Amino acid sequence: MDVPPDVPKEDGRPKWDNKFQYILSCIGFAVGLGNVWRFPYLCQIHGGGAFLIPYFIALIFEGIPLLHLELALGQCLRKGSISAWHTISPYLGGVGVASWMVSILVSLYYNTILTWVMWYFINSFQEPLPWSICPLNENKTGLNEECYESTAVNYFWYRKTLNITPDVTDSGTLQWWLVLCLASCWAIVYLCTIRGIETTGKAIYVTAIFPYVVLTIFLIHGLSLPGATEGLAYLFTPNLNILKNPRVWLDAATQIFFSLSLAFGGLIAFSSYNPSKNDCEKDAVTVAIVNSITSLYASIPIFSVLGFKAITGYWDCLDRNIISVINEYDLPEQSITRQNYTDWITFLNSSNPEKLAGLKLKSCDLQEFLDQSVSGSGLAFIVFTQAVILMPGSQAWAILFFVMLFSLGLSSMFGNIEGVFTPLLELQVISKSIPKELLSGIICLVSFLFALCFTLGSGSYWIDIFDSYAGSLPLLVIAFFEVIGVAYVYNIKRFSEDVKWMTGRKLNVYWQITWRFISPLLLLIVFVAFVTLQIQKTPSYAAWNPKYEHFPMKEQKVYPPWVQAICVLLAALPCVFVPLVALIHLIKRMSRSKDSSLIPPEMFSCQEVNS
Amino acid sequence: MLGVLLLAFSVVSVASAELCKPDAQNAFKVRLSIKTALGDNAYTWDANEEYLFKAMMAFAMRRYSSKSTTQISNVLLCNVTDRVSFWFVVTDSSKNTTTVPGSEVEAAIRMNRNRINSAFLLSDKTLQFLKISTTLSPPVEPSTPVWLIVFGVVLSLIVAGIVFLIVAGIQQRKKKNKESTERENLEEKGEVTITIENGIPCEALDLKAGHVNGVFAADDERFTSL
Numbered sequence: 001m002d003v004p005p006d007v008p009k010e011d012g013r014p015k016w017d018n019k020f021q022y023i024l025s026c027i028g029f030a031v032g033l034g035n036v037w038r039f040p041y042l043c044q045i046h047g048g049g050a051f052l053i054p055y056f057i058a059l060i061f062e063g064i065p066l067l068h069l070e071l072a073l074g075q076c077l078r079k080g081s082i083s084a085w086h087t088i089s090p091y092l093g094g095v096g097v098a099s100w101m102v103s104i105l106v107s108l109y110y111n112t113i114l115t116w117v118m119w120y121f122i123n124s125f126q127e128p129l130p131w132s133i134c135p136l137n138e139n140k141t142g143l144n145e146e147c148y149e150s151t152a153v154n155y156f157w158y159r160k161t162l163n164i165t166p167d168v169t170d171s172g173t174l175q176w177w178l179v180l181c182l183a184s185c186w187a188i189v190y191l192c193t194i195r196g197i198e199t200t201g202k203a204i205y206v207t208a209i210f211p212y213v214v215l216t217i218f219l220i221h222g223l224s225l226p227g228a229t230e231g232l233a234y235l236f237t238p239n240l241n242i243l244k245n246p247r248v249w250l251d252a253a254t255q256i257f258f259s260l261s262l263a264f265g266g267l268i269a270f271s272s273y274n275p276s277k278n279d280c281e282k283d284a285v286t287v288a289i290v291n292s293i294t295s296l297y298a299s300i301p302i303f304s305v306l307g308f309k310a311i312t313g314y315w316d317c318l319d320r321n322i323i324s325v326i327n328e329y330d331l332p333e334q335s336i337t338r339q340n341y342t343d344w345i346t347f348l349n350s351s352n353p354e355k356l357a358g359l360k361l362k363s364c365d366l367q368e369f370l371d372q373s374v375s376g377s378g379l380a381f382i383v384f385t386q387a388v389i390l391m392p393g394s395q396a397w398a399i400l401f402f403v404m405l406f407s408l409g410l411s412s413m414f415g416n417i418e419g420v421f422t423p424l425l426e427l428q429v430i431s432k433s434i435p436k437e438l439l440s441g442i443i444c445l446v447s448f449l450f451a452l453c454f455t456l457g458s459g460s461y462w463i464d465i466f467d468s469y470a471g472s473l474p475l476l477v478i479a480f481f482e483v484i485g486v487a488y489v490y491n492i493k494r495f496s497e498d499v500k501w502m503t504g505r506k507l508n509v510y511w512q513i514t515w516r517f518i519s520p521l522l523l524l525i526v527f528v529a530f531v532t533l534q535i536q537k538t539p540s541y542a543a544w545n546p547k548y549e550h551f552p553m554k555e556q557k558v559y560p561p562w563v564q565a566i567c568v569l570l571a572a573l574p575c576v577f578v579p580l581v582a583l584i585h586l587i588k589r590m591s592r593s594k595d596s597s598l599i600p601p602e603m604f605s606c607q608e609v610n611s
Numbered sequence: 612m613l614g615v616l617l618l619a620f621s622v623v624s625v626a627s628a629e630l631c632k633p634d635a636q637n638a639f640k641v642r643l644s645i646k647t648a649l650g651d652n653a654y655t656w657d658a659n660e661e662y663l664f665k666a667m668m669a670f671a672m673r674r675y676s677s678k679s680t681t682q683i684s685n686v687l688l689c690n691v692t693d694r695v696s697f698w699f700v701v702t703d704s705s706k707n708t709t710t711v712p713g714s715e716v717e718a719a720i721r722m723n724r725n726r727i728n729s730a731f732l733l734s735d736k737t738l739q740f741l742k743i744s745t746t747l748s749p750p751v752e753p754s755t756p757v758w759l760i761v762f763g764v765v766l767s768l769i770v771a772g773i774v775f776l777i778v779a780g781i782q783q784r785k786k787k788n789k790e791s792t793e794r795e796n797l798e799e800k801g802e803v804t805i806t807i808e809n810g811i812p813c814e815a816l817d818l819k820a821g822h823v824n825g826v827f828a829a830d831d832e833r834f835t836s837l
Contacts, residue, residue: 122761180762187769194776330692333646437780 013078014197015273021201023283025270026071028208028411030260030291033113033380036408039259040299041375042251044235047242054243054252059292062522063256065514066479068284069486070262074271075280076498076606080422081265084272085485092485094581096423098478098574099265103419105470105570106264108447109463110416111189112454113377114409115181117402119161120381122181124398131156132389150552153386158544161381165457166545166555168465168563172457179455183448188410190444193417195436196425197273200414207411214404215298218397222304225391231307234370235299246529253526254472260291263478266415269422276606279503281511302379309387310369317364324359377460380405417443461541465559469567474574476530480523481578487515498606539564630710631687631700637713640741642696648737656695660731661688664699667727668720672701672711675719680704717743 016022043051077084085096123130134147134155142148147155158164165172192203222228242248261267271280315338322336325348336344348356374383380401388398420443425436454463486495492515496507542554559567631638641664646653654660665686672681681704691697701711720727720740728738735745 118765119758122758122765125761126757184762184766184769187766187773191769191772191776194773195780199776326694327642327696330694330696332693333644333695435780435784437777 013273015275016197017201019278021204022270022274023286024208025197025200025204025411025414026267026283026287027290028204029266029270029415030287030412031208031211031294031408032259032261032412033405033409034255034259035291035295036298036302036405037377037379038375039255039295040235040302041373041379042255043299044303044373046245046248046251047239048234049236049238050240050242051248051252054249055256055292058249058253058256058522059288061514061518062253062526063260063262064285064288065511065519066257066262066483067260067267067288068281068511069483069515070267071271071280071284071287072495072499072502073482073486074268075274075276075278075502078272078276080272080424080426081268081419082423083426084268088485089489090585091582092481092489092578093585094578095478095481095485096265097577097581098474099263099268100420100423101574101577102470102474102478103264103266103416104447105466105574107413107416107420108451109454109466109471110409110413111185111447112182112451112459112463114185114406114413115178115455116161116377116381117405117409118181118185119178120385121399121402121406124395124402127395129385129389129394129398130160131385132394146546149546151386153382153389154552157381157385162460163457164460164544166543166547167557168458168461168541168543169560170458174452175455175457175459178459179452182451182455186444186448186451189413189417190441192410193414193421193440193444196421196440197270197418200418204411204414207407207414210407211404212294212297214400215301217400218301218305219297221391221397222301222308225304225308227307227309227311228304229307230311230366230370231303231305232300234307235303247533250526250529250533253522254530256292257475257479257526258472259295260288261412261415263475263482264416264419265423266419269418270415272422277502277504280499281503281505281508302384305384305387306373307370309383309390310366310372312387312390313369314364314366317362317369321361321364324361325356328355328359461543464541465563465567466570470570470574473527473530473534473571476523476527477575477578480520480527483515483520483523487520492516501606539567630702630708631689631698633690633698635698635700635710637710637716638698638700639713639716639743640696640698642694642739642741643731643733644737644739645695645731645733648733656691661691661697663730664688667723667730668699668701671719671723671727672716675722676715713742 016025043049073084073088077087079087080096081099082093082096086093131153134143134152136142137144144155146159150158161178163172163175191199192207193200271283274280318338318341322338322341325331325336325344326333329348345356345361372383384401385398388394388401391397417440421440424439424443453459456462486492492512495515496512499507499511538558540556540558543557545551545555548555629635633640643656645656662683665683665688668686669681669683672685673679681701685702685704685707686699687702688697688699701716703709703711717740720743724735728734731738
């Protein structure tokens with residue numbers, strides 16, 4: 001009897017080649033772009049080292065329990081999110097559908113971010129880097145005006161990459177270079193997910209490990225740069241007063257939640273390919289701790305480089321002032337140095353203040369340069385690219401940085417696609433005759449066509465909308481219902497028995513307490529606080545408008561009503577499936593109970609599913 | 612006699628002082644940043660360097676107007692500071708009391724800027740004529756954008772990978788189908804070579820895992836040894 005050696009199957013379900021592949025896939029899914037560009041920013045604005053306190057509290061009471069719940073669920077039921085929740089209780093089937101919808105919405109815009117990374121990557125091979133110089137204007141008399149007034153880096157990002165329109169309603173045209181990069185990104189995703197975990201399991205070895213290698217290289221290089229110590233001191237100096245602000249606690253809770261990629265259904269899909277007797281408790285703790293340590297580890301090179309950029313900017317400011325003073329007073333060269341600059345200024349000010357004031361010297365303050373903190377795409381594509389120009393050998397650093405970002409994003413995309421792919425494979429609608437390659441191809445092609453809207457001129461505004469509304473609120477709702485569903489509908493005692501069967505140990509009282517009381521309560525509080533904060537301010541965005549009077553400052557605009565309606569739709573659409581499916585099942589039950597006798601609810605447990 | 616000479620000299624110097632002073636008509640300010648350009652190899656600015664400057668200006672005027680009348684003495688320097696900056700004018704060679712129009716001087720300097728810079732081992736940025744703006748050189752742009760080349764490489768690798776995986780998958784599926792149809796054909800013809808015992812193929816039985824029945828095991832003891 002010949003079993004094809006490359007697809008080991010027991011019950012027709014593919015499985016991981018080894019445990020390491022599984023752990024690496026979970027870590028790759030959890031560790032994403034947010035660990036690099038969101039956590040260091042939060043750490044910085046929320047009092048440095050003091051932020052770690054709410055962060056670790058959230059990790060222990062919210063992150064790890066929810067992670068363990070999802071991994072145990074998938075491993076016990078050995079099904080994707082839709083079928084798994086349907087098995088737990090048909091009334092809860094909507095939770096699975098909701099997480100499937102969220103995975104689709106997030107995959108759409110997440111891969112467009114990878115498109116931007118790829119565009120920067122392929123431009124990093126040019127000497128000099130295209131974002132370091134301003135192009136000339138049409139009649140070649142001076143530099144391009146938009147570039148001159150902002151910076152070359154800003155110009156390359158807003159004009160040459162996004163070709164951004166001044167308003168979200170102004171769609172602009174498809175940017176052909178972004179369309180090409182988007183096509184190749186989806187082709188890469190297709191290449192890696194073509195046969196589900198068989199192919200992603202191989203690809204994950206590279207995409208999950210490579211970022212750590214690059215982070216280490218950047219760590220060593222970053223610490224050797226001048227200004228690194230200032231940057232790190234600025235990041236980690238604790239300001240314990242900040243803990244009185246509830247916003248800090250909310251940000252810590254949401255960061256942990258979104259960082260671990262919970263409620264996407266991807267983790268359930270990953271663990272469903274596990275053998276049933278696997279220690280999911282240890283896996284959950286491992287993945288959560290590795291994710292948090294990676295966030296901390298990534299913030300060190302990021303802030304060393306930001307400190308380097310700040311001090312270079314500070315020195316440039318000083319040097320320009322020094323040249324102005326020397327030229328005005330005809331002093332010998334190098335008579336004023338950075339060190340004695342302040343002494344000279346006080347001396348000159350005391351002798352002839354009007355002349356000094358006439359120079360209009362800019363005040364150079366290192367703190368001000370360090371305070372220019374950014375998160376998100378601004379950090380990667382504007383701030384970091386500017387820092388890279390200042391380093392010797394900038395092409396190599398740029399290439400390394402963007403390949404690292406690409407691997408980080410790609411390993412998260414695997415989890416997102418798996419969250420879409422696995423439930424589809426289990427639907428009866430998809431017959432067995434459709435090969436996996438075709439199904440994944442259809443998913444990638446349809447997603448590519450939808451994602452073309454993000455390559456329009458207004459694309460980045462839409463990505464911000466998707467990120468703020470589709471990728472945040474529904475996840476909180478789904479996670480809340482997950483915990484309630486397992487703890488109260490499925491019953492925590494049954495689940496404890498299942499977990500004990502899988503791990504071989506009795507469930508610790510910590511899990512019982514968190515699953516029953518603490519996590520649902522925390523999620524409810526976070527949800528309410530989140531919604532309250534969103535409602536309080538009218539949804540607005542910052543537009544890049546060269547004709548704005550305060551250009552290069554961004555113009556604050558309010559979303560028009562139809563865009564606001566789309567925002568509400570994005571947030572509500574996944575959530576509405578939870579009550580909708582419950583209602584449909586209730587109607588079905590009521591119509592069935594009218595014709596036949598009462599069918600007893602199906603009782604099952606993990607052991608029965610697996611034996 | 613001596614008095615007349617002294618008077619003439621003072622008149623000339625007063626005249627030149629009037630011609631060359633900061634913000635005078637047709638006067639230009641020059642600023643040198645020698646230490647910035649040359650670092651440790653910087654030379655000090657002294658009277659000899661000033662003489663060279665006057666010579667270069669005269670040279671530039673001669674080349675520009677191609678009437679070889681401008682002398683070194685026609686170039687007047689004044690207000691030399693420690694910064695190293697000074698003002699200069701070029702007087703008309705025929706009449707010492709008027710200055711050459713600024714536009715002519717500017718054109719002459721623009722024409723010979725390279726020569727002037729290299730005489731002092733400086734560049735446009737470190738030898739500045741403050742009223743004369745430098746022309747910008749356009750940035751170098753390669754004929755094919757570099758990014759298209761890299762993109763082509765990346766895309767061909769991806770497409771090759773996808774084609775390879777799809778073809779491998781199809782081949783595997785064909786092999787599996789062929790084997791299962793062969794198996795069915797063989798079973799129909801009754802020529803199956805797999806021994807089956809009670810519906811269980813023998814190969815699936817792990818003969819080593821079975822229990823050995825001690826009654827029948829000791830076969831070699833039934834026969835008496837010869």
